[in-house]
Amino acid sequence: MIRVVHRWPGLLAALLLLVLSLSGAALSLFPAAEQLSVPQAEAGLSVARLTERVLAVHSQVEQIRRAPSGKITAYWFENGVPEAAVINSVTGQGVASADPNTVERWLTSLHRSLFLGDGGRMATAAGAAAMLILSLSGAMLVARRAGGWRRWFAPIRGPFAGRLHVEIARVAVAGFLLSSATALWMTASTFDLLPDAAASSIARIETSGRTGMTAAEMDLLKRTPVAELRSLTFPDPTDAMDVFTIKTDRGVGYLDQGTGALLAWSNPTGWQRISETVYMLHTGQGAAILGLLLGMMALGVPAMAATGCILWLAGQRGRPRICGNAAAGRADTILLIGSEGGSTWGFAATLHTALTAAGQAVHVAPMSSFDPARYRHARRILILAATYGDGDAPATARGFLDRLKTLPPAPVVPMAVLGFGDRSFPAYCAFAEAVARAAEARGWSMLVPYDTVDRQSPQDFARWGQRLGEATDIELELVHQPALPAARPLTLVSRREYGAEVQAPTAILRFALPKVSLWQWLADRGFGRFSAGDLLGVLPEGSSAARFYSLASGRRDGFVEIVVKKHPSGLCSGQLFNLKPGETVCAFIRLNPGFHAGRSRTPLILIGAGTGIGPLAGFVRANAQHRPVHLFFGMRHPARDFLYEEELTGWHREGRLRQLVTAFSRGRMPRYVQHALREEAAQIVALVRGGARVMVCGGRGMAAGVSSALAEILTPAGLTPALLKAEGRYVEDVY
Known part of the structure; x- marks a missing residue:
């Protein structure tokens, strides 16, 4: 709402x-501009003294006004013609026209x-x-x-x-x-x-009936500083009943023109003070x-x-149009969506259509709008939730768990939670699982057991729908056609091959950067804006499921680069490995901000093995500010699969890379990257104590070994990988 x-x-x-x-x-x-340009009155100048100076130049003055900026304007008659000018308070002479600035008047109107x-x-x-x-x-x-x-x-x-x-x-x-x-x-x-808001009026003023006293002789005007003046209006000298009227910050006074006595004083009302303050705040x-x-x-x-x-516009394009979305207060089914990139909304649209066709009134909304008090007629709440990064809430589900935990326990309406993710990522459906656990802990009953959908599988979704239909006694058939991402053809411009001799054929593939529109750049769509650590989704021929590779380059590098290892039965890796310069592959960008190096000046400890060097090399390449970066890289053989050897040597020389520590698993003294970490234990402890951030990229086995080694290294110092993860100082990109 x-x-x-x-x-x-x-x-x-x-x-x-x-x-x-x-x-x-x-x-x-x-x-x-006015405050800087107009002549300011000297400190301590009284209204009486100012009036004396002005009258010495313009004897027929009718009024003197002071603006909040300090600008003093006098109004008088000269040969029967009304005149006005901005006054120099020292000389009483006019120094500028009193007419409003033409541009200012036009803009004001x-x-x-x-x-x-x-x-x-x-x-x-x-x-x-x-x-x-x-x-x-x-x-x-x-x-x-x-x-x-x-x-x-x-x-x-x-x-x-x-x-x-x-x-x-x-x-x-x-x-x-x-x-x-x-x-x-x-x-x-x-x-x-x-x-x-006007000041209270004076019903009747009794004057002396005399005239002739000058303003310079009046005690009140002598005591009133010009800094407090708003206006001084002179009486008609031929009318003995007329009076001087002085307006200041403190109120309005009326002075006898014959004796200078204060005849009456009116303090501003509360409404007037408020209105004046409002005017000042609005206009400056x-x-x-x-x-x-x-x-x-x-x-x-x-x-x-x-x-x-x-x-x-991005939201209109990113979400399917859901027709007939019922109001929350009259819906039978509340369907809440937690999505980062928008794909989960497509599944929601399919479910909404099926439930509506079965006669249900369905309300679809983001999880962030969760408010059970509005669901007056709801019979069930269904949650479709993706996971962001390392188990965090996606964009449309921020604050959901906090709100859920503050609700009274044992609600009447049952719930079902379905997670969406990719099993190749370590935090597979972690947020959805956390939602299911928190709901059960608060007493929510589950319509069907918590379940997941892997890689947008229509089959997984259909099976869950069948179980949901059985639990709700609704005939439900979910036939979902995943929307393919908007892929672009990427042209290969160069390739470097490694590792064939050690049974680990690997290639660094560099593609030309496709042109993007201003819209794509502003909306972060397509190849408009990406960094090392983001993901390149490749659509292999003969498959609608994308394969993801961590990017070793950012848009500022002017190319798209990935590191690919050929797997014996890998459809996508096989096609990429056989790609020749000039040939193309269909691909798209998926942002992965949870694995970005960021702009901090704190040290980075980068740990990777094999193809995991890709995004880590991208971080070093982009380190033009010479942030302290320490890289631990594991490979099989220094002469066979030392990826980015020449670049790393150059970056070290340029200061982009502070330290490079390598580990080789083939040779006389085989060792892995976790062995290298233990050898540099003292330095790692010092870096982490100094605020360093640890970034790990590579296979699951390597990541597990690294986590174990770092736990062994850091525990004596009162630190653990889990604690660093909680602080956002330990992130992984594993596969």
Whole structure:
């Protein structure tokens, strides 16, 4: 619901908000420019002394005004013609025209009313209301995505457009809230929708009936500093009943023009003080620095509008259209989706269609919207959950487990949990499994036992659907056709072969980088943005299932590179190994931000064997900032399968690689990479104590041996691989 409330006001009011934000940002410059350009009164100057100086030059002054910026303007008659000028408080002379800046006047009219009078003011008020709704709902969405209000500035993941959208919101949302709320207040004041904000009036003033006393002689004006002055209005000297009127920050006073006595004083009302504060906060008049800050925040609106539209379009493309989605309050079946890349939504659409055809009212929503209080007529809750990285919640399920654990135990509605993943990854369906365990611990009954779908298998999904149908007494047949990813042809430009002599044929394959559109780059789609450690999904001929290879390059390198070992019965590895320069293969990018080196300056300990050197070599290649990187690399024979030998030597010389430690399993003294780790135990302990991050890539057996060796090395120092994993300082990419 929050997402809907956030999305539609933004899309419908995008153009209006762009006009208001850009004009507001431009207007924020004028108070600061005025404060810097106008002559300021000297410290301690009194209103009486200022008046004396002005009268010495302009004897028929009717009013003196002081703006919040310190600009002093005098209004007088000269030969019966009204005149006005900005005054130098030292000389009393006019130094600039009092006419408003033409550009400022035009922008003000555009910003306040769109040049349309009261109708335009109502339209801009609608824009301010839309911005207020967007700010409040956006703040709630950011908090939900970050994992709570206390984690407001926690790192986030996802496409570039999404990250930019959230990062701007984190900084600018306070300004958006302030600007929109004050704009609505000012509009309400303009249309007299608020209590009267004017100062209390004086019913009757008794004067002395005399005239002739100059302002410079009046005690109150002598005691009032110019810094407090707002305006001083002079009386008609021919009317003995007329009075001097002085307005200051403290209120309004009326002075007898014959005696200088204070006849009456009116303090500002509470509403007037509030309205003045609101005006200052919105316009920056009297708070130029705040105005500039709000103007800078307003410039975030165009960027957020663009990234918001990109996210909406990406969401429309990434999720299947689910027709007939029932409201949460009247649905029989609640279907909650936890997805990172969008593929799980396709399975949800298939399940929704089948259940709807069976006469069920089904509500489909992301897991992050989980709220049992809304499911008044629900008879079952079904959860389809993918896993992100090393067992984390996917993008649409952030905060689900925390919300689940705060609910009262023993709910009436039963639940079923289905995990989606790839068995080749160590954290296979770990998040879905955690959801099932947490639900059972809170007393939720399970419709069917927790189950999984491997590599988007339609067969696995159909079998689960059959069991679900039997448990719910619904005739359910799930026939799902997985949507193939949008693959691009990659042209091989070079290959280097290793390891045939040691029965480990391996090749480094380098492909030309395909051209991408601006849309793909902004949305992180296709080959628009990738880094070493991300995955290249290759679609072999004769199969609809992709095989994944860790990337040894990033987009900035200008090519796509992977390391492939040929397996005797491997369909994809066989085709890749036989690929010749100039030939193509269909492939796509799958982001894997959990295995990125990041931009930190803390040391890196990279550990890999065989083809696991691929992404590790990519990290070293990209280390232009000379971050301390220590690489432990295991291979069979130094002369047969030393992958990236020349590059590693060069990177070490350039300072991209601090240390290279190798281990050879074939030879007179065979040893593995875990042996090399034990030999460097003291250094590893020192690095880890200093904040180093450990990254492991390679086969499962190697990774298990490395974990065991590091546990042996680190335990005496009070550290363990498990503790480092919990801190995000130990990550694996194993197969």
